[in-house]
Amino acid sequence: MDGKILITVGRQIGSGGLQVARKVADHFGIELYDKNLLMITARESGIAQEFFAMQDERPSALGRFARFLGIGGPVYADSGEYSDVGNLSGDNLFSLQSKVINRIADNGSGVFVGRCADYVLRDRPELFSVFITANEEYRIGKVMERENLTKEEARRFIESSERKRAAYYNYYTFKKWGDSSSYNLCLDSSLFGIESAASLIADLYEKFRR
Amino acid sequence: MIPVELGTEKIGKLLKQYATPAIIAMLATSLYNMVDSIFIGQGVGPMAISGLAVTFPLMNISIAFGTLVGVGAATLISILLGQKDYKMANRVLGNVVILNLVISFVVTALSLIFMDPILYFFGASENTISYAREYMVVIMWGNVISHLYHGLNGVVRSSGRPRLAMMATILAVVLNVILDPIFIFVFKMGIRGAAIATILAQVIALVWITKILCDRDNVLHFSREVFEFDFKIAWRSLSIGMSPFLMNIASCFVVILINNQLKRYGGDLAIGAYGIANRLCFLFFTITMGLTQGMQPIVGYNYGARNWSRVKEVVRLTIFCSVAALSLAFVVGMVMPDLAVSLFTRDAGLRAISARAFRISVSMFPVVGFQAVVTNFFQCIGRVGKAIFLSLSRQLLFLIPFLLTFPSFWGTDGVWFSMPASDLVSSLVALALFLPLMREFDRLGKEPVSQVTQ
Numbered sequence: 108m109d110g111k112i113l114i115t116v117g118r119q120i121g122s123g124g125l126q127v128a129r130k131v132a133d134h135f136g137i138e139l140y141d142k143n144l145l146m147i148t149a150r151e152s153g154i155a156q157e158f159f160a161m162q163d164e165r166p167s168a169l170g171r172f173a174r175f176l177g178i179g180g181p182v183y184a185d186s187g188e189y190s191d192v193g194n195l196s197g198d199n200l201f202s203l204q205s206k207v208i209n210r211i212a213d214n215g216s217g218v219f220v221g222r223c224a225d226y227v228l229r230d231r232p233e234l235f236s237v238f239i240t241a242n243e244e245y246r247i248g249k250v251m252e253r254e255n256l257t258k259e260e261a262r263r264f265i266e267s268s269e270r271k272r273a274a275y276y277n278y279y280t281f282k283k284w285g286d287s288s289s290y291n292l293c294l295d296s297s298l299f300g301i302e303s304a305a306s307l308i309a310d311l312y313e314k315f316r317r
Numbered sequence: 318m319i320p321v322e323l324g325t326e327k328i329g330k331l332l333k334q335y336a337t338p339a340i341i342a343m344l345a346t347s348l349y350n351m352v353d354s355i356f357i358g359q360g361v362g363p364m365a366i367s368g369l370a371v372t373f374p375l376m377n378i379s380i381a382f383g384t385l386v387g388v389g390a391a392t393l394i395s396i397l398l399g400q401k402d403y404k405m406a407n408r409v410l411g412n413v414v415i416l417n418l419v420i421s422f423v424v425t426a427l428s429l430i431f432m433d434p435i436l437y438f439f440g441a442s443e444n445t446i447s448y449a450r451e452y453m454v455v456i457m458w459g460n461v462i463s464h465l466y467h468g469l470n471g472v473v474r475s476s477g478r479p480r481l482a483m484m485a486t487i488l489a490v491v492l493n494v495i496l497d498p499i500f501i502f503v504f505k506m507g508i509r510g511a512a513i514a515t516i517l518a519q520v521i522a523l524v525w526i527t528k529i530l531c532d533r534d535n536v537l538h539f540s541r542e543v544f545e546f547d548f549k550i551a552w553r554s555l556s557i558g559m560s561p562f563l564m565n566i567a568s569c570f571v572v573i574l575i576n577n578q579l580k581r582y583g584g585d586l587a588i589g590a591y592g593i594a595n596r597l598c599f600l601f602f603t604i605t606m607g608l609t610q611g612m613q614p615i616v617g618y619n620y621g622a623r624n625w626s627r628v629k630e631v632v633r634l635t636i637f638c639s640v641a642a643l644s645l646a647f648v649v650g651m652v653m654p655d656l657a658v659s660l661f662t663r664d665a666g667l668r669a670i671s672a673r674a675f676r677i678s679v680s681m682f683p684v685v686g687f688q689a690v691v692t693n694f695f696q697c698i699g700r701v702g703k704a705i706f707l708s709l710s711r712q713l714l715f716l717i718p719f720l721l722t723f724p725s726f727w728g729t730d731g732v733w734f735s736m737p738a739s740d741l742v743s744s745l746v747a748l749a750l751f752l753p754l755m756r757e758f759d760r761l762g763k764e765p766v767s768q769v770t771q
Contacts, residue, residue, distance in 0.1 A: 149621070152621070154618070158621070205399065279396065281549070
């Protein structure tokens with residue numbers, strides 16, 4: 108396919124969204140960006156990767172609280188043009204990461220997993236945003252296998268991780284995480300498997316760009 | 318994306334470059350808080366100073382309600398502008414105005430209705446209540462102005478124009494300095510004149526800020542459609558603003574506790590003395606606050622780049638400067654406290670108590686210079702929990718028990734002693750957390766440099 112390809116994939120925990128995204132990226136022969144975004148952002152900003160990992164798709168209420176105690180953040184006075192330099196607040200890390208996503212999109216194609224990329228790239232005509240869901244049983248099974256957990260532990264893991272992920276998304280995007288109106292397409296991967304889901308998305312993307 | 322100089326330039330030069338604007342802005346804010354005290358002390362009298370000191374907690378609560386809206390909205394706007402989401406940012410701007418109007422109206426109504434009981438609870442007596450009431454009634458009628466001024470100033474600051482916001486603050490300070498003597502000495506309006514001058518200065522500064530925000534060339538500007546109440550924006554602004562709000566309220570209660578202990582053991586003049594000493598301490602402390610703000614980007618960058626020796630160098634230099642600045646307060650407090658407090662009052666009795674209060678308050682300031690930098694440093698490197706604990710320890714956790722017990726042994730002096738005692742204990746705690754961290758850096762420094770990227 109000619110021209111730029113921008114696809115974002117949101118996903119429930121254990122829905123296989125990442126694998127779907129990888130298949131889509133392979134189909135078009137373009138890069139996949141997920142956790143490696145942290146590494147790229149860390150390299151470009153000079154801020155250690157741990158900080159990005161600490162606040163990856165998770166809100167940092169504690170950090171925000173500290174900032175308003177007047178410690179570690181410009182509360183009364185802003186040092187202006189330097190404000191995003193070496194600033195380790197979650198808000199700033201998000202803004203740095205968004206800049207990287209935008210720069211990648213400026214330079215070419217990509218499939219982006221999570222990190223509010225659908226919001227960051229919202230004004231681009233090439234963007235197609237997808238959200239992958241799956242039924243509970245399927246997701247619990249996947250998480251049990253991946254994280255080596257019991258059924259009950261997996262259920263709790265999904266619940267708490269998704270709460271954080273939703274809080275992060277809702278905080279930065281003014282939209283609702285997982286809500287159908289936030290995406291172009293919502294898809295249940297447990298219905299027809301990773302492979303078909305990926306080819307369906309690729310197919311729809313080609314139709315959309317035609 | 319990032320100026321590399323943070324990793325290469327001389328630390329001293331960097332700190333100067335980053336800290337100076339922050340220190341100037343902080344000093345402007347702290348002068349803003351002092352102006353009224355000085356003119357009221359000089360022009361109205363010692364009881365008026367005490368009356369004014371009684372109003373501080375109420376003023377702070379009102380400001381807390383202002384920041385409840387302002388801080389959250391400013392945070393949201395800066396995030397949205399980062400995403401170039403101008404439409405939403407402007408709607409937040411409109412909602413700041415709506416929320417400020419609603420909240421300030423409620424605060425004004427409640428405080429005017431319950432003015433006397435509130436002031437008595439905050440430490441007023443028969444002698445001081447009339448001054449406190451006279452001042453506060455005007456301030457409360459002007460509450461809407463104050464809230465809008467502070468809220469919109471924060472918005473301008475976070476919209477990438479910090480210099481403009483600073484100029485507005487300086488404008489308000491200068492106007493207040495000009496108007497205070499006119500209303501107090503020329504129009505002979507006493508403490509009420511000081512309040513009118515304060516509000517009037519804010520009105521003019523607010524008009525100027527509003528004019529800036531009406532300019533359509535600005536990314537952020539008013540238009541009819543932004544003034545539409547949006548529940549989601551409101552709720553998010555308020556929930557972000559909630560923690561600073563609670564913190565402000567907590568510190569108000571500490572002041573209320575101090576006022577009441579002083580009233581019980583020392584009387585009205587002691588409350589006035591606290592007002593004076595507190596203003597002076599804060600003036601010096603702003604230098605430290607500015608320094609720590611300047612330190613932040615330098616630490617952040619070099620910590621991120623795993624340049625441990627530079628991290629250590631920055632924190633050491635900042636501690637040195639901060640200790641030097643607060644040692645200046647210490648020297649002033651030890652050598653000429655009387656001269657310092659004479660800025661606020663000519664009354665011999667109040668001067669004597671204030672000088673003693675100031676002298677005792679700053680007796681541990683050099684170590685506070687260390688404690689404040691360390692607290693900030695922990696936050697800079699992402700150890701948030703420790704930073705919060707250290708910050709609360711000096712102003713709350715250790716201070717309150719001392720305030721509750723010391724006065725029963727040493728009376729008024731007990732209240733003054735509580736502050737350096739809390740300073741000392743919290744600084745020791747800071748030291749206990751700081752030394753292992755430094756050793757950790759030394760150990761990391763010896764390891765072969767690992768790549769930032771995997």
